[in-house]
Amino acid sequence: MIRFILNEKTIATELPPGMVLLDFIRYHQHLTGTKIGCREGDCGACTILVGELSNDELSYHSATSCLMPIGNAMGKHIVTVEGINFPDTLNPVQQAMADCGATQCGFCTPGFVMSLAGFCLSNAKATKENAIAAIDGNICRCTGYKSIEKAAVMITEQLQGKKDAIPFVTEQKILPAYFAGIKGRLQQLGGQIKASALKDVAALQERPHFVGGGTDLYVQKHEEMKDAAIRFLLDHPEMNSISKEGNRCVMGPSVTVSDLMASPIIATAFPEFHHYAKLVSSTQIRNMATIAGNFINASPIGDFTIFFLALDAQLILSDGATTRELPLRKLYKGYKILDKQSGEHIEKIWFELPDKNTFFHFEKVSKRTHLDIASVNSAIRLKMNGDVIADAGLSAGGVGPVPMYLEKTSSFLKGKKITEQVIAEAIEVMKTEISPISDARGTKEYKTLLLGQLIKAHFIGLSAKAVFKTPVH
Amino acid sequence: MKATSFIVQFLYSPLGGGGQNIDSYTHVRGESVYLDDIPVVNGTLYAAAFDSPVAHGKIVSLDTNEAIMMPGVVSILTANDIPGENQIGGIIPDEELLAGTHVHFCGMPIALVIAETDEAARAAVKKIKVVIEPLPVITDPREAKEKGELIIPPRTFQLGDTTTAWSQCEHIFEGRADTNGQEHLYIETQGAYAVPQENGAIRIYSSTQGPTAVQRTAARVLGVSMNQIEVDTTRLGGGFGGKEDQATTWGVMVALAAYHLKKPVKYCLHRMEDMRMTGKRHPYSSDFKIGLSNDLKIIAYEATFYQNAGAAADLSPAVMERTLFHCTNSYFVPHVKATAYSCRTNLPPNTAFRGFGGPQGMFVIEAAIAKAAEQLGIPATDIQQKNFITDR
Numbered sequence: 124m125i126r127f128i129l130n131e132k133t134i135a136t137e138l139p140p141g142m143v144l145l146d147f148i149r150y151h152q153h154l155t156g157t158k159i160g161c162r163e164g165d166c167g168a169c170t171i172l173v174g175e176l177s178n179d180e181l182s183y184h185s186a187t188s189c190l191m192p193i194g195n196a197m198g199k200h201i202v203t204v205e206g207i208n209f210p211d212t213l214n215p216v217q218q219a220m221a222d223c224g225a226t227q228c229g230f231c232t233p234g235f236v237m238s239l240a241g242f243c244l245s246n247a248k249a250t251k252e253n254a255i256a257a258i259d260g261n262i263c264r265c266t267g268y269k270s271i272e273k274a275a276v277m278i279t280e281q282l283q284g285k286k287d288a289i290p291f292v293t294e295q296k297i298l299p300a301y302f303a304g305i306k307g308r309l310q311q312l313g314g315q316i317k318a319s320a321l322k323d324v325a326a327l328q329e330r331p332h333f334v335g336g337g338t339d340l341y342v343q344k345h346e347e348m349k350d351a352a353i354r355f356l357l358d359h360p361e362m363n364s365i366s367k368e369g370n371r372c373v374m375g376p377s378v379t380v381s382d383l384m385a386s387p388i389i390a391t392a393f394p395e396f397h398h399y400a401k402l403v404s405s406t407q408i409r410n411m412a413t414i415a416g417n418f419i420n421a422s423p424i425g426d427f428t429i430f431f432l433a434l435d436a437q438l439i440l441s442d443g444a445t446t447r448e449l450p451l452r453k454l455y456k457g458y459k460i461l462d463k464q465s466g467e468h469i470e471k472i473w474f475e476l477p478d479k480n481t482f483f484h485f486e487k488v489s490k491r492t493h494l495d496i497a498s499v500n501s502a503i504r505l506k507m508n509g510d511v512i513a514d515a516g517l518s519a520g521g522v523g524p525v526p527m528y529l530e531k532t533s534s535f536l537k538g539k540k541i542t543e544q545v546i547a548e549a550i551e552v553m554k555t556e557i558s559p560i561s562d563a564r565g566t567k568e569y570k571t572l573l574l575g576q577l578i579k580a581h582f583i584g585l586s587a588k589a590v591f592k593t594p595v596h
Numbered sequence: 597m598k599a600t601s602f603i604v605q606f607l608y609s610p611l612g613g614g615g616q617n618i619d620s621y622t623h624v625r626g627e628s629v630y631l632d633d634i635p636v637v638n639g640t641l642y643a644a645a646f647d648s649p650v651a652h653g654k655i656v657s658l659d660t661n662e663a664i665m666m667p668g669v670v671s672i673l674t675a676n677d678i679p680g681e682n683q684i685g686g687i688i689p690d691e692e693l694l695a696g697t698h699v700h701f702c703g704m705p706i707a708l709v710i711a712e713t714d715e716a717a718r719a720a721v722k723k724i725k726v727v728i729e730p731l732p733v734i735t736d737p738r739e740a741k742e743k744g745e746l747i748i749p750p751r752t753f754q755l756g757d758t759t760t761a762w763s764q765c766e767h768i769f770e771g772r773a774d775t776n777g778q779e780h781l782y783i784e785t786q787g788a789y790a791v792p793q794e795n796g797a798i799r800i801y802s803s804t805q806g807p808t809a810v811q812r813t814a815a816r817v818l819g820v821s822m823n824q825i826e827v828d829t830t831r832l833g834g835g836f837g838g839k840e841d842q843a844t845t846w847g848v849m850v851a852l853a854a855y856h857l858k859k860p861v862k863y864c865l866h867r868m869e870d871m872r873m874t875g876k877r878h879p880y881s882s883d884f885k886i887g888l889s890n891d892l893k894i895i896a897y898e899a900t901f902y903q904n905a906g907a908a909a910d911l912s913p914a915v916m917e918r919t920l921f922h923c924t925n926s927y928f929v930p931h932v933k934a935t936a937y938s939c940r941t942n943l944p945p946n947t948a949f950r951g952f953g954g955p956q957g958m959f960v961i962e963a964a965i966a967k968a969a970e971q972l973g974i975p976a977t978d979i980q981q982k983n984f985i986t987d988r
Contacts, residue, residue, distance in 0.1 A: 149632075153635070155626070155629070155630075155632070155633035156625070156626020156627065157626070158630070158783070158784070158833065159632065159785075159864075160783040160784070160785075160867070161867045162866065162867060163867070166783055168783050203626070204625065204626035205626060208625050208626075208627075213621070213624060213625070216624075217624035217625060218624075220620070220623075220624045221616070221617075221620035221621065221623075221624055222616075224616055224617060226617055226619075226620050226623040226624055227617060228782075228783075228784075228831070228832060228833050228834045228835075229617075229619060229620075229622070229623030229624075229628045229831070229833070230630060230782075230783045230784045230833025230834055231783050231833075232623045232624055232626075233623075233624075233625075233626035236624055236626075262781075262783065263783075264780075264781055264782060264783055264834050264836065265834060346715065346718075346719075
């Protein structure tokens with residue numbers, strides 16, 4: 124039984140937990156404001172809001188309902204466009220969209236309205252940049268976006284003075300008053316779910332499919348997943364934590380990209396993290412996609428896999444009874460072949476936080492800057508001892524059947540001083556350990572050249588961070 | 597404010613009719629009714645097309661035995677089930693609804709599965725087997741022209757006399773410019789819903805830019821008079837030309853199914869089906885020759901356009917005409933000769949798309965100006981400004 128709140132209504136359904144929320148909303152609840160555009164999380168026409176309790180705080184984020192199984196809605200508040208309508212008037216988001224001519228054919232419009240409503244409910248500062256960033260996962264083919272940007276700016280004006288989002292939006296009549304009572308309802312619902320969930324522990328073991336955010340799985344296999352026996356990883360709060368233990372950062376398996384973006388531990392360790400994260404998919408997808416899922420998906424160009432490979436992240440794998448530790452770089456045995464048993468899942472991820480002598484840099488090149496798969500991506504970690512590299516970790520994606528930790532190049536760099544000559548030699552070493560193929564994202568020659576340039580870009584980027592005494596050009 | 601007062605306020609506002617969209621109120625509330633939002637009638641069946649996996653060939657055999665046995669499957673229709681004419685061509689009758697003996701592009705519909713659910717219909721599509729004897733495939737419009745594969749005879753637009761004008765030119769440049777296709781990507785995919793009415797009539801809800809084309813073509817395919825077919829278009833979630841002629845296919849398909857089964861039949865395409873089976877903006881390959889005077893006046897311009905029409909005419913002749921009309925963009929050129937070939941290839945029939953051939957024509961003269969500017973070592977804007985059409 125899956126229980127959640129949909130707009131104002133409590134839902135309890137026996138429908139397959141693998142069914143996507145989009146189909147549940149449209150074809151079982153007959154709420155047709157949420158549109159189907161691509162079913163791949165690209166267009167944003169099916170954007171909804173997800174409200175959840177964490178440490179007894181209610182917060183909302185946007186998500187694409189086409190990639191979200193109803194199992195992941197368990198215990199949450201799901202909001203569709205119908206759930207933010209006032210009976211006889213437009214809310215300020217809707218009014219701004221109408222006033223600015225930000226809707227033409229209207230098909231993408233509910234998705235934009237929901238992303239902007241999510242912005243109103245978020246704790247992000249009410250700036251033009253943040254408002255526009257909130258709609259980075261929505262495509263409009265009619266307007267050319269300028270009118271939508273104007274609407275976004277108009278909305279920020281109404282959010283000045285926002286501190287505590289939920290009381291603010293209800294008092295200012297930006298969103299309906301029932302939002303004020305959701306926290307209490309979710310607390311009550313959480314208790315009911317806990318009571319009934321206990322009975323299911325044994326049954327859980329018999330479900331072979333682990334689902335995190337589902338953002339790639341539901342693109343590839345949405346028909347199969349509907350009736351699959353699934354173990355959902357998102358509805359356990361303890362799996363969602365990011366903590367500091369000594370010099371280690373420890374993450375639960377359901378930590379999403381947005382969780383990392385919001386973490387002060389990550390912000391301190393990687394001052395440019397926001398910039399890196401914005402090169403990866405869109406707001407809605409970052410809100411859903413987990414880091415562990417990125418690892419297990421084993422895409423050779425998985426952006427965060429490349430990021431954490433350079434950090435030499437370690438995995439704790441569990442089959443429910445026993446656990447074992449495995450370096451991320453040892454997980455990949457071949458294209459989509461993992462050193463993981465079918466019953467095992469990632470229980471924890473940990474990595475050493477960079478100290479004051481350790482520097483980190485990430486680069487990604489794709490055909491489009493945003494919302495695109497990398498042609499080649501790469502990350503580097505350098506621990507410096509004066510002007511000598513004491514330790515190095517270099518990773519690269521798109522240059523082999525698996526996301527690669529460049530072992531030879533990393534050890535070549537160890538003990539060297541950084542000079543143009545050393546960088547040039549490192550690039551030659553790199554060429555001996557990659558095996559790119561020619562495909563839609565470039566020829567193998569192009570990808571090899573590109574990775575060489577990204578390695579140079581790493582050192583240029585690091586020199587800007589004052590790692591080196593003499594800048595590298 | 598209430599919907600009615602919203603509209604009243606809008607009509608009397610200084611912006612009324614000028615820039616605001618009269619439909620905004622329901623759009624922003626998610627209350628506008630698009631094709632897939634129309635409440636379905638009890639007993640509605642769902643269709644899905646089985647399309648050609650190869651670009652050109654002769655159908656040797658079609659095996660639907662396994663598919664028809666799939667749970668929930670009601671019927672599978674092929675060209676043999678068409679009571680009227682198997683013909684959906686709008687300007688030129690050269691396109692079948694369902695492939696008869698031959699397939700002409702990858703994605704050409706061959707059969708239509710009708711089932712109790714959307715999922716069942718798509719699952720059955722995967723069980724259909726076809727054997728196709730491959731025939732030579734053409735994708736390059738220049739190759740099609742060489743082989744005489746033209747949709748209509750070539751057309752030439754002329755002004756002045758280019759043959760004598762070249763001698764007046766100080767600078768002459770020649771070159772080739774190609775533009776690629778483009779997917780419409782209306783966010784709402786193609787779709788239609790047919791509901792049988794009394795006395796054999798059929799109402800087709802269609803996400804179409806051309807309701808009359810749907811009506812006329814459905815009547816032709818079903819062999820009934822036009823008054824038996826009613827077309828209702830509630831809204832379009834984007835069209836951009838892609839639903840001008842190409843929405844007809846799906847409207848007629850569901851009408852055919854409703855005709856046979858006497859049940860409402862609906863088909864909303866998945867994005868991948870839509871991208872695979874429907875035509876796009878026409879790719880063009882073109883040659884140009886441009887002649888300028890010393891003071892950068894364009895004296896003469898010649899262009900030859902090879903339009904990649906795809907496997908059937910669709911709207912290609914009209915698109916081609918628009919290319920010729922726009923071939924000098926916003927410049928006055930006294931001597932012009934432009935020739936266009938609409939070339940038949942084995943791609944999905946290309947169709948209307950914002951600009952309707954105009955951009956493809958304008959791009960070539962801009963490419964010619966860019967080349968001239970580069971060769972002369974001057975900014976292209978110098979040439980552009982010298983040649984704008986003026987009121988004088």
